[in-house]
Every structure is written in C-alpha cells, then in structure tokens.
Amino acid sequence: MTQPVIELREATKRFRGSTGIMTAVQNLTMTIRPGEFVAVVGPTGCGKSTTLSLVSGLEPASSGEVLVGGKPVQGIPAGIGYMFQQDAIMPWKNVLDNVAAGPRFRGVRKADARAVATTWVERVGLAGFESYYPHQLSGGMRKRVALAQTLVNEPKIILMDEPFSALDVQTRSLMQDELLRLWAGTGAAVIFVTHDLEEAIALADRVVVLTAVPATIKADFVIDLPRPRDVEEIRLTTAFLDIYREIWDCLREEVARARRGATLNAA
C-alpha cells in the first residue's frame, strides 16, 4: 500500500486567547495518500482551518505529530500549494506574470517561467487574457488565475480552504468541474475544507466529518461515485442523495452541538 503523504497522529492545537487557553483541534488522527481528494466538513468554527494550518506548518501542533511526506512538519514544507477563499493574486501583475510568479520565485528563468505559465493559463481557460490585470477580470476568472498559480508549481499536496465560497452558484459549479479536470492529471493529494456538504461529496474521494470545537474526527466516509464526474449531473443521482443523507445525519448532530455551545456562550 502506498505511504501516506499527509499524516496527523493525535494532533492537538491549543490557542491562548483573552479568556484563557482554548483547544481548537484535539487528538486528530487522519491519513491521506498520494492522489487522494479529501474534503473536510464540520460546523462553523470547529477547527477546519486550524487543521489545514497544522499541515501547512503555519501553526505548530501543541501535541501529537503532523507528518508530510513521512517527515515531521517543521516550518512550511516544500511542495504544498494553497488556495483560500481570498485569492492571492497580485493586482500590479497581469495574468501571465501572476501565474509565472511561483516558478520565478523558485529561480526558474523568466522566459521558461513565462512559457510554463502560458501553458497553465491555457489549461484554466484564460488563453487570450494573458495581458489582463486582475481588476479587469470577473470573480470566476480570478479563481482560474488562482488555480493556475497553484498548479503551475506542480504541488504534491494542495490545501484548499473554501476556495469557491465567494462565487455565485453557477460559477462555483464551473470552477468545481475545472478543479476536478485539472487535478485529475496531477496525482496531487488534496485537502478541501468546505461548509458545503454537496460540494464536498461532488468533489472528494473521502469526506471527513469533524466534531464541534475542539475538532476531532467524527466519521470518515468513502465516496464511491465514479470519475470523471460532472458536478451538476452527479448531484442528481440516487447514489449521491443516499450518501448526502447519510453524511448529513452525522454532521447535523455536530452542527446542533455547535449551536447549543454558541447559545450557552452568549448567555
């Protein structure tokens, strides 16, 4: 069996806040193999982003272990691509130079960086827009740039934190399809954090449900839907609806617990 590319072993993260120490993630154990697409869902504020921060090295674990490529995470590991709700596009660079920025940063010669960036601009469907600046692009086009910026670096791991949640419903579906199409050829492992259970099921090989804060794993569902997938089509299938019901039953309890917690805190 292939070795995991990401492993969290009893990982715990505590933060010092104004009211004392709070535990955001507790004894979280999770394994992700190369090429696997894992969606993480859970109630608002449960610790999803913190879990990503542990893998990306942005936050060290307070206890337990986090391994990337079999090595303990110390600092930010190489070979990780990111995509967040807010894109990291540079407003002063055009589309091509935004996409070429990653390879340039890694020391690739300008002409070579632009050549590989051109390929990725085409792959994400933006051929002809190379010289446009971010303010001249729609929200969906900006997401395409962000996707190209991430994939041009050929990451082994892609961490995505609600990357499409700010988009309108139609653009969102388009981007989900684009993501699946482009990811299919990369062999990268993906952790995709989302509030949207439909999105999680449509995209992923596994959906991991986290508990209300502190986050730990409540359940790990295998999504046995065939690939390639068309996200609009697959949502309408009986198999999809059956899986949705099963996972929602599990997630609903945690959402209710999180709400009760929020009400108690507010009282």
Ligand SMILES: Nc1ncnc2c1ncn2[C@@H]1O[C@H](COP(=O)(O)OP(=O)(O)OP(=O)(O)O)[C@@H](O)[C@H]1O
């Ligand atoms: N740097 C920090 N310092 C203090 N507390 C933090 C820090 N980062 C996160 N937290 C707390 O940890 C808990 C989990 O936050 P996190 O952002 O991981 O949740 P989330 O599930 O991603 O949230 P959302 O669903 O709103 O996106 C929250 O109570 C949050 O306030």
